[in-house]
Amino acid sequence: MIATMKAAMKASNMALLGLAGLAAAVLSGIAQAQETVDVTGWGTGSVQAETTVAGRPWGWAMQDYMLDPDRELFNTAKAKLLAGEQVFSHYITSFDTERYCAEAPHYDFTWFEMQHSMMNYDDVANMLAACPNVGATPILRLPDASEGAVQKAMDMGMLGIVVPTVDDAIEARESARYTRFPPLARRSLGGGQVFSIWGPQVRQGENFLETMSDNMLVIVMIETVEGVNNALEIATVPGVDVVMIGNADLANFSGYAQDSQEYHDLQIKVRNATYRAGKLYGNAAFANATGNPLSSDSRFHLQGPTNDGWENPDATGY
Secondary structure: OHHHHHHHHHHHHHHHHHHHHHHHHHHHHHHOOEEOOOOOOOOOOOOOOOOEEOOOOOOHHHHHOOOOOOOOOOOHHHHHHHOOOOEOEEEEOOOOHHHHHHHHHHOOEEEEEOOOOOOOHHHHHHHHHHOOOOOOEEEEEOOOOOHHHHHHHHHHOOOEEEEOOOOOHHHHHHHHHOOOOOOOOOOOOOOOOHHHHHHHHOOOOOOHHHHHHHOOEEEEEEOOHHHHHOHHHHHOOOOOOEEEEOHHHHHHHHOOOOOOHHHHHHHHHHHHHHHHOOOEEEEEEHHHHOOOOOHHHEEEEEOOOOOOOOOOOOOOOO
8 A cells, every 4th residue: 555655656746747847948948049940942831840949858758757767778779769869770570580680789679560561479579589688679560559469569578669550649648558567557567578588687676667667668650641630649648759750651641742842841740749749750761860851850760770880681761
């Protein structure tokens, strides 16, 4: 009972601290230098990139949601994101332990693909167990955000999930609610290999459940015009860390080519909403990481360059 009361008090204090942090960030931002992004000639001109304020850095709400924002993370992709860096992945679409173990040390994260592949949970779990803590943060794109799907991903030892085609806050909430333990969310205690894989990474004296919650990364994909219009409510959902555009599908659903000014307006809208919510913005197509006005703001990408210069013979564009 006492432990429950302490947890409730901690959650309440966290909420108050979050509000205080927001107020302090806004007040600080008013007094500090602002940075504008010139998108003239890139979009139609009817949508402009929101000015970023030094007092409200990218991802502040993502870090504020952690139980211990100063915790040293073994989710190295999340650590790089919080440090303001871009991250890239390799792309695993079929059961191939040898390939996974060979490629993973060279990337920020592994994108295990279960939305558009025939892999099952056993396939992914066996690859992860074959070379645990190999370097790349293991992240699974699920076909949906059902409780069963997310809990299985957690029990096998994923440190992140990607949820496709999120159109509103309800879907965003479902994406996040089963990834972290109470008091943050509703992840339940299960079996699986999560303890054997990540238990050795938990520092002496740290709570395993709290450490796992803080190392979690939740990425939602906006791939429709409806999702773009609801981007702010999606991004503000507690527990959502990264809002990423599914570039090919957004082009499909919107009818705008990816190099059109109208499509760029959609990207600006998602970027603005994500910044306003204090989360991080990304694009599945890693070409967006360089060469356009929003590139420095695009942090999370499917595929792309390795983190050590290694040339992957199996790498393809997306």
